[in-house]
Amino acid sequence: MKAIDFGNKLTEKNNCYYYLRTIFSKISIKHNIVCLLLALFFITAPLKYNLNSISVILLLGYSVVKYKDFKVKKFWEFYPFYLYYFIVCFSIFYTANIENGFKYFLNQVPFLIFPFIFSTITVKEKALKKIIRIYIYWICALIIYSELSTIWSILANGDSLFLLFRKDYSYIDLANKIDIHPPYMMLQVSFCIIYLISNFKTSSIHKFLSIAILLLMFFYSVHLSSRMPLAALVLVSIFLTYLKFKTPYGKIKTVFSLILLGLVFSFILFNVRSTRYRFQELIGMQYSNGVYIKSGYSKIIQWESAIEGNKNFIFGNGAGDANQSIIESNYKNNLLKSARLSYNAHNQYIQTYVGIGIIGVVILLFLLYSSFLQPSKKLLYLTAKAFIIYLIIVFMTESYLERHHGIMFVSFILCLFNSKEDR
Secondary structure, three states: OOOOOHHHHHHHHHHHHHHHHHHHHHHHHHHHHHHHHHHHHHHHOOOOHHHHHHHHHHHHHHHHHOHHHOOHHHHHOOHHHHHHHHHHHHHHHHOOOHHHHHHHHHHOOHHHHHHHHHOOOOOOHHHHHHHHHHHHHHHHHHHHHHHHHHHHHHHHOOOOHHHHHOHHHOHHHHHHOOOOOHHHHHHHHHHHHHHHHHOOOOOOOOHHHHHHHHHHHHHHHHHHOOHHHHHHHHHHHHHHHHHHHHHHHOHHHHHHHHHHHHHHHHHHHHHOHHHHHHHHOOOOEEOOOOOEEOHHHHHHHHHHHHHHOOOOOOOOOOHHHHHHHHHHHHHHOOOHHHHHOOOOOOOHHHHHHHHHHHHHHHHHHHHHHHHHHOOOOHHHHHHHHHHHHHHHHHOOOOOHHHOHHHHHHHHHHHHHHHOOOOO
8 A cells, every 4th residue: 555645735735825825816916906006096086187187097017917817808898998999099190270279179089098997807796895985984975075165265364164165265265175177076976876876775884984975965966056966966966865765665765755855955945045146046036236137048048159159060069179169159140258267068968069070979979879878887877877877967957078077087987887797
């Protein structure tokens, strides 16, 4: 009978153990790096452009290093994104202002970068849940900082705290505390609210924390005084809440609860004067100093003027000439304030139409439609549907794809929605 060499067996076992440990260690490190980079993107999303750009460069750099993980099939599933980017690139050839055209070409590059990144990295649902939770806490911290900074400014100026909801301490001034334009902050706050409602669990021990965060974010949304984003958020939230709670609580109880919440929201809206006045301005309002504002009609005139700026129905004037064409049309139509302040169309569909024509608008709508139909991760399934509906609505008054905060966040989130389930 052959003797057993226990020494060799033990060595072989140790080698096996070391090999497996090394593999799991590498997987863990690789996974942690991806989570860290994604968390960094979310944290820098509401901050200054350069910080967020650094996070994107790091994500891209990591994806390039891990090019062997790149999945061609997965990349082709993002074709609406680079189809949109292709039409932007094509418009550079007939853009008169080449410098602006090249800048626009670079600004829209996230529609090509993020599909590549999400075709290379793997995001597990459990990890994504933690990352989004960190992001929500971060947005809460920025909200509290913004509100406290505003209160400090009021006290420093020797004013009464009753002026907290006046226009000069709300809207643009409130968002400026964290160096971001109100609609772009609303974009990120809206994502958080929609995510929290979509993933709200009545039996969870975190439900009271979720309710507290939702109340804080809704209050801040009203205080930001950004009209269409707020209106879209309320509409989507009502519909989402009804879908989410009609089964566990029943339709009647859910509707009754929504009515009560609507009354509370209306009370807050009425008492936040800056927001209430901005909504009243839509139909016409005269202030005590004699100034009369009817911004609803003015907005329609502004849109008509922007549409007139397009000289090519099919292909548009060229992405780099869109803003200049709108400014010239505003001068021509005697919209001097809009022209002097270099306002864009304040409507993403019209802005796209002027720059890359009706083809661009169709492709943009197709991008949103295909993203809506994509089978997103289970965690984001309801969030994706609701947030895309929100985008379709707010694009009617906001040109989100013209500034860094909008381009980066919208393209990133849509690609995240389009990424397949990774368990």
